[in-house]
Amino acid sequence: MKFKSFICAVLFLLLSSAPICAASTDIATVEKQISEYDASSGNEYITIANNVMQLFHEAKITDEAIKIEASAPRDSVNQQVWYWASEYFYAHQAYPQALKYGLQALPLCNNDEDRANYLSLISLIYFRQSNYEQAANYAKQCYKLDEKSGDPDVMSSSLNTLAGIYIGANQPKEAEQYILKAIELAKQANNPARMAVLNGMASEVYHALGNGKEALKYINEACNIEQKLGNEHKIMVRLSQKAAVLVGLNDYKGAEKLLRQAIPYLEKVGNKQSLAISCNKMGMALVGQNRDNEAVDYYRKAADIFVAIGDRGNEMHSRKGLYESLWSSNPDSAKIELNRFNDLKDSLYNLTSAESLARYNAEFGTDWLQHENELQKAKIQKIIIWGSILLVLLVGGVWFFMKRKMRLRESALQTIIKELQPQNEQEPVNEQEELSASDQELLSRLVAEVKNSMKQGDVSIESIASNLCITRGQLNRRIKSITGVTTQQYVLRIRLEHARLLLIENKETPISEVALKCGFEDATSFSRAFRRIFDKSPSQYRNE
Numbered sequence: 001m002k003f004k005s006f007i008c009a010v011l012f013l014l015l016s017s018a019p020i021c022a023a024s025t026d027i028a029t030v031e032k033q034i035s036e037y038d039a040s041s042g043n044e045y046i047t048i049a050n051n052v053m054q055l056f057h058e059a060k061i062t063d064e065a066i067k068i069e070a071s072a073p074r075d076s077v078n079q080q081v082w083y084w085a086s087e088y089f090y091a092h093q094a095y096p097q098a099l100k101y102g103l104q105a106l107p108l109c110n111n112d113e114d115r116a117n118y119l120s121l122i123s124l125i126y127f128r129q130s131n132y133e134q135a136a137n138y139a140k141q142c143y144k145l146d147e148k149s150g151d152p153d154v155m156s157s158s159l160n161t162l163a164g165i166y167i168g169a170n171q172p173k174e175a176e177q178y179i180l181k182a183i184e185l186a187k188q189a190n191n192p193a194r195m196a197v198l199n200g201m202a203s204e205v206y207h208a209l210g211n212g213k214e215a216l217k218y219i220n221e222a223c224n225i226e227q228k229l230g231n232e233h234k235i236m237v238r239l240s241q242k243a244a245v246l247v248g249l250n251d252y253k254g255a256e257k258l259l260r261q262a263i264p265y266l267e268k269v270g271n272k273q274s275l276a277i278s279c280n281k282m283g284m285a286l287v288g289q290n291r292d293n294e295a296v297d298y299y300r301k302a303a304d305i306f307v308a309i310g311d312r313g314n315e316m317h318s319r320k321g322l323y324e325s326l327w328s329s330n331p332d333s334a335k336i337e338l339n340r341f342n343d344l345k346d347s348l349y350n351l352t353s354a355e356s357l358a359r360y361n362a363e364f365g366t367d368w369l370q371h372e373n374e375l376q377k378a379k380i381q382k383i384i385i386w387g388s389i390l391l392v393l394l395v396g397g398v399w400f401f402m403k404r405k406m407r408l409r410e411s412a413l414q415t416i417i418k419e420l421q422p423q424n425e426q427e428p429v430n431e432q433e434e435l436s437a438s439d440q441e442l443l444s445r446l447v448a449e450v451k452n453s454m455k456q457g458d459v460s461i462e463s464i465a466s467n468l469c470i471t472r473g474q475l476n477r478r479i480k481s482i483t484g485v486t487t488q489q490y491v492l493r494i495r496l497e498h499a500r501l502l503l504i505e506n507k508e509t510p511i512s513e514v515a516l517k518c519g520f521e522d523a524t525s526f527s528r529a530f531r532r533i534f535d536k537s538p539s540q541y542r543n544e
Contacts, residue, residue, distance in 0.1 A: 027092050030055050034085050034101075046070050049077050056084045061091060063511040063539040064523050079108035080524070083118065090125055093272050093309045099125045116145040116154070117528050123161055128273065130313030132169040139165060150485040153189035154532055156182040160201050167201075168313055172208035179205050188484070193535045196225035196234065200241055207245050215245045231544065233269060236262045240278040247281060252288035259285065276305035277314060283321045295325040316344040439482045446479070450494045459495065459519035461487055495519055496533055499526070503542045511538050 033055060037048040049068045057065040061084060068077055082105035089098035102122045109115045119142035126135035143158035159182035166175035179202045186194050203219035206212075219242045226234045239258045246255040259282045266275040279302035286295035303318035319341035326334035435443070449467050453459045465472040465487075472487075479487040495518045502514045515526035530538050 027089075027094060030059070030085075030088060031097070034081065037081055043070070045074065045077060046072070049081050052081055053084070056088055059088060059091070061088045062524070063527055063537055066522075066524055075108055079105050082108075086121060086125075090121065090128075093128070095125050095128050095310050099129070112145050112148065113532075114525070114528060116142050116149075116158075117532060119145070120158065120161065123165075127161075127165055127168060129310055130168065132165050135165045135168075136162065149489055150480075151189075151489045151533075152185040152484070153191055153194060156186040156189065156194060156198065157532075157535075159185070160198055163201050163205060167204055167208055170208075172205050175205045176209065191534070192225050192229060196222045196229070196238075197535070199225065200238060203241060203245060207248055210248075212245060212249045215248065216242075219245055229544075232265070233271070236265045237271075237274055240266075240274060240281065243278070243285065244281050247284050247288065250288065252285045255281065255285040256289070272305050272309060273311065276302040276309075276311075276318075279305075280314065280317050280321060283318075283325065287321070287325055292325040292328060296322065299325060312344050312347070316341055319344060435482065439478075442478060443482065446475075446490070447494055450491055451498065454495065454498065454517060454519040457516075457519065459491065461491065464491065492529065493533070496530060499530065499538065500534075500541065503538055507542055514538065 030052070033048065033052045037045060037052055040048050046068055050065075053062070053066040053068065056062050066080065066084070068080065082101040086098045086100075086102035086105060089095070089101065099122065102118065102125060106115070106118045106122065109118050119138045123135050123138035123142060126132075126138065139158060139161045143155065143162065146154045146158045149155075159178045163175040163178040163182065166172070166178065179198065183195075183198050183202065186198055199218045199222035203215045203217075203222065206214035206218065219238065223235070223238045223242060226238050240262045243255040243258040243262070246252075246258070259278055263275065263278050263282065266278060279298040283295040283298040283302070286292070286298065299318050299321040303315055303322065306312070306315035306318060319337045322337040323334050323341060326337060445468060446464070449464050450459065453464055453467075461472055461475070465475045468475065470478075476487045479485070479490050483490050485493075499514055499518045502509065502517060511527070512523040515521075515523045518526065520526035520529070527537055530536075530541070534541060536544070
């Protein structure tokens with residue numbers, strides 16, 4: 001691929017999770033407190049741990065200050081402190097510290113749901129450091145756990161991460177497979193925020209492939225969704241993405257106009273990563289208008305930020321931009337930047353990394369990727385009339401089955417929402433396909449039983465199945481056939497939909513109380529589950 005196309009590729013990953021320095025808590029203070037905690041012994045570690053948790057709350061990393069009980073074992077406290085430390089440093093774009101604590105917390109995690117969250121965070125940290133091999137390794141592990149859960153929403157999130165990794169590694173063709181599969185899954189989840197993220201990533205993929213028309217289509221759709229959701233920060237990030245597409249289409253003035261909206265905002269909120277990437281794109285827009293001297297300032301600002309946060313992949317783009325914009329006015333400085341660019345390129349895109357990424361991509365071939373590739377080979381080998389007819393019939397049948405499955409899942413989700421609403425607030429639901437009477441009855445009974453179980457404080461699947469006079473295995477088979485997800489995942493969605501109602505019914509109710517009312521043991525597990533499904537914390541959802 002020509003570098004022109006490659007440099008235009010924007011290295012955002014999960015934009016819904018893009019790190020933002022959310023509060024004024026001094027990072028040096030946090031580092032000192034965590035160091036004191038790590039060095040503590042005896043009973044003092046509980047006191048220091050609570051002090052650290054208070055700092056995380058003040059930095060808006062947690063919705064409420066997490067209280068560590070005096071009886072909590074050290075490993076359990078370590079897990080809490082180190083995980084949230086990783087989240088804190090990631091949000092402040094201090095990636096080496098974020099990675100250190102994320103890797104320390106991971107072995108202490110003992111359930112698949114939390115482990116998937118940890119793996120996802122570590123993958124993102126490696127990506128921000130341009131370590132694409134390790135990023136793909138952890139993202140693959142996360143996807144496997146998400147696939148096991150059967151939840152299309154979280155599966156689409158993990159595939160989006162993988163698409164971003166392969167874009168960063170300059171392998172957009174491989175990224176295309178992941179993002180299209182992610183969009184296919186996300187359509188089942190009815191999550192607008194997720195669709196905005198995926199459309200943004202799809203735009204990145206097609207932009208890197210040199211397909212400006214498709215890139216513009218996807219980014220416009222992402223912008224439309226963000227406008228409807230009213231999220232100012234996301235809108236500004238999407239405008240930055242759209243500017244990159246316009247640069248690729250040689251609309252340099254249009255790109256500059258968008259970036260002059262986005263850059264001051266991103267600088268104000270302290271999102272250094274997005275700000276620096278936007279400065280790179282502004283440099284490209286200015287070079288396209290033969291305003292090289294102005295471009296130098298933007299490229300220089302971007303390079304300084306990327307050096308500070310350790311993002312070598314995007315720093316490489318800045319060095320290339322500096323070389324191009326300095327060449328006519330200062331050839332000696334331009335050569336220095338070119339040498340820096342070549343050093344970065346050699347270190348990032350070596351043969352070992354390329355082979356490792358290819359291996360991770362190939363390992364997914366044991367499931368849907370391999371299946372699709374084998375179908376492609378079969379088509380080439382058997383291009384005969386009757387074979388083509390049979391293939392068309394087969395594809396049509398699968399399409400019809402999947403379409404129906406998607407409609408049933410949508411109906412099942414609407415059942416949750418309808419059953420949870422108070423009677424006087426219920427509105428007719430325009431379902432895409434009616435569930436059978438028996439399926440509708442089972443889902444309604446299940447929602448009612450989960451609501452009752454939440455009040456009783458016991459939302460175990462065994463207890464729910466017993467109260468429905470059915471075995472757990474029978475219940476799981478029925479729910480899986482109706483919704484396409486496991487009973488555990490469907491029950492979790494019921495609890496989280498109920499939480500959404502509670503969050504807006506009474507905005508004075510503490511997050512921890514909402515968590516308890518929805519059957520969660522603590523605010524931490526509730527917040528993680530809520531973020532995983534809705535891409536924002538409970539407090540963010542309530543405020544918006």
